[in-house]
Amino acid sequence: MTMNTIAVPTRREAQPSVAGVFGYAAAHIHRAAAAVWPDQSVYLECHVPSVTGYVQRARIGDRLLYAKTSLLGVSLVSLLRGACGTWSTVLEAQREYENRSDGLLNREAAQLRLLAEMGGPTACPLAGLRTGVIFTEPVPGPTLGELLLERPGDTAVLLDRTFVELRALHRPGAARQLAAVGVIEERSITGTFLRKFNGLLGTLYMDQLGVSRREAEQRQEMLQLVHRSVGRLRRLRMRLPSADGTSLAYGDLKPEHVVFPDGIDGRPVFLDPGLLRASRMVDIAKLVSRTVLTLAARRPRAPAVHQVLYGLDAFVKSQVPMLSGRERNLWLANLMMLWLMDTVNIMTTYLSAPLALPLPRAGAALIDRAVPVFSMVESASADLEGGTAVHGTWDGALDAALAVVS
Template sequence: MTIDAHAAPALTRPTVAEVFVHAAARIHQAAAGIWPGEPVLLDAHVPSVTGYVHRARVGDRVLYGKTSILGVSLVSLLRGTRGSWPTVLQAQQEYEQRPDGLLVREAAQLRILSDPSGPQVCPVAGMRDGVIFTEAVPGPTLTDLLLVMPERTRELMEQPLAELRPLHRPGAARRLDPAGAIGERSIAGTFQRKFNEGADTYVDDLGAEHCDPETRAAIVELVRASVSRLRRLRMTLPAPVGTSLAFGDLKPEHVVFPAGPDCRPVLLDPGLLRGSPMVDLAKLLSRTVLVLITHRPGPAITRQILAGLALLALTRAGHLSARERRPWLRHLLTLWLIDTLNITTTYLSAPAALPLPRLGAAVVDRALALCLLVDAVSADLLDGGPGMGDRSLGRIAEVAA
């Protein structure tokens, strides 16, 4: 979420109703323009804090239509960082025609990735006036499968990463024009935008519409301390150089297994950017830990999933020497913490009227526990010492319980 201004006074901010009515109408109009003569029915809204998504029936096909307003998250927009609704509408008319719009780049990335040598991704059905339509991909997600077959955690997690091998190879960055990258979904870039030097008001307002005053005060204090530590830890990370690509938005709910767990998965919603494969591993681990903490599946399943995550990390670092593994693990854990803090604070800053996905609502419910976790592990990382990974797993298990 881009934070380039303090939140506007409530009376001048766009409302959820204004944004949703406009976005739904644009999706309907775009579908009618692409497929004239076909009946168009907007079936069900899909809760999201980034763009507006609606399942649509166009003739006999089920599609997902998504629109982005000014390329920023709905949370940012509804906080008033782009001005009043009339101001936003005027700017949106121009934004929809820009060749570098967020969803124009996403559609281009999906087409690039649809090459037979690349990962399996959801097909683009159409694009018009800033609205992208993708084919529905039925089947269980990685989240669903992890919770019912936790003993296969490492194997299941390896499958989307295996799909990304063509992107993770040196030289893969040549496939993507730098102007076509989606840097908005970068873990470190998002952290820098959210928690820049002028973000005090943003942090002060966290949980304003979701938490009681005592919980809010604790969360704000924990976030401030964690941001301070993570800024220092981020300075120790390797420079984001190299010639490989990262998928950029690899999350368990974006990995679908239409033919079951023993077949290749399909990946949704890319955010390709030039970066290390570590970016994809870190986000996948971060969001899987969120699944554990918000679903709380019980001690036995939690232990199995955490054991699978540990084995996955060990396997990924298997080619490194003992001396190299320590900074590698520090890098991975730092990115995990940054991503966890990014998404937790996004959900906490959402207006109460904005429908949240199930995971988002659960994150808000367990926000204090998540902030305590980030606070404790970031302190561990700064202190150093052996056993960083084991201590982190132990802390996750405690919170998930």
């Protein structure tokens, strides 16, 4: 077996460091791969930037796989901020966590098996699982995010094809197929929001956003927008019905997690499931949120932006259930609240990441767009809370999204 050199720090830092965490995670992935495929050479080709788990592209013999590990089931950003204690405390807890059957990646592997048994939606194949490391097969082809930028006029068609594949999850009663211990609540929009912005700790968290990444003047403007937006969204959460249901949501439905191996005319394949018991509204909201943020990060030409947002509008309106007028308005208001919550969730994660942590390309770009993005959230949440007609609020939010991207 060939092993590439990995430097694992021997000194125990008071708080987890990027070097310490990455060294530990890479060595752990290497050991797990060697245990699963003892007769194969193991080479870790490159790190894949992420704010959630540690991901490596690995060559096992002649196979190219993606390997992911998680420390204590929390995001890398939370871990590096010291949310789980000192590095020595984390290492001690991690040894126990890796042997738990309900660990995050054990649940993700179980979900990939369930999706394969259900016959759809098609997800990336599970290649192996060992002591808190999951190995999956790569899925070649353009992602939904790439196709939206290349074929903006086909936005509504692409989104509709994505959701057609998810019908088996979104039908009533589908939640019975997933055992309670198999749910990945860590991908819940409202659950994440309420954990992040809870009481005094939530206030302190907000006050530290962007300390090392934004200039003082811009940072103060951003913090005011964040505080106002979070306050409104918390109040809206108390007023609006929850998105619980008897169906399943894919959970981590982002444009980069939907791949079209056979191009726009083929069926999509899904990456990184985060199944949870929830209405399909959760999937719609996350896809709206991340599509707008993709545009904000990539800044395509104006005609393409208009086409994508027009297609997004058409798709969402086609998904509104056949309900009475008041119930339709509540549904759309709840969808918007989830959209805005998810945007706050991921933006604050990027802004709280230490400088040494490599960010995904979109994350780095969005930090520079923080004030316009939070201005969109602030204005849309104000309209929602103020009782503006919901369809007018939706149209206003799309106008605000256009301003962010432009």
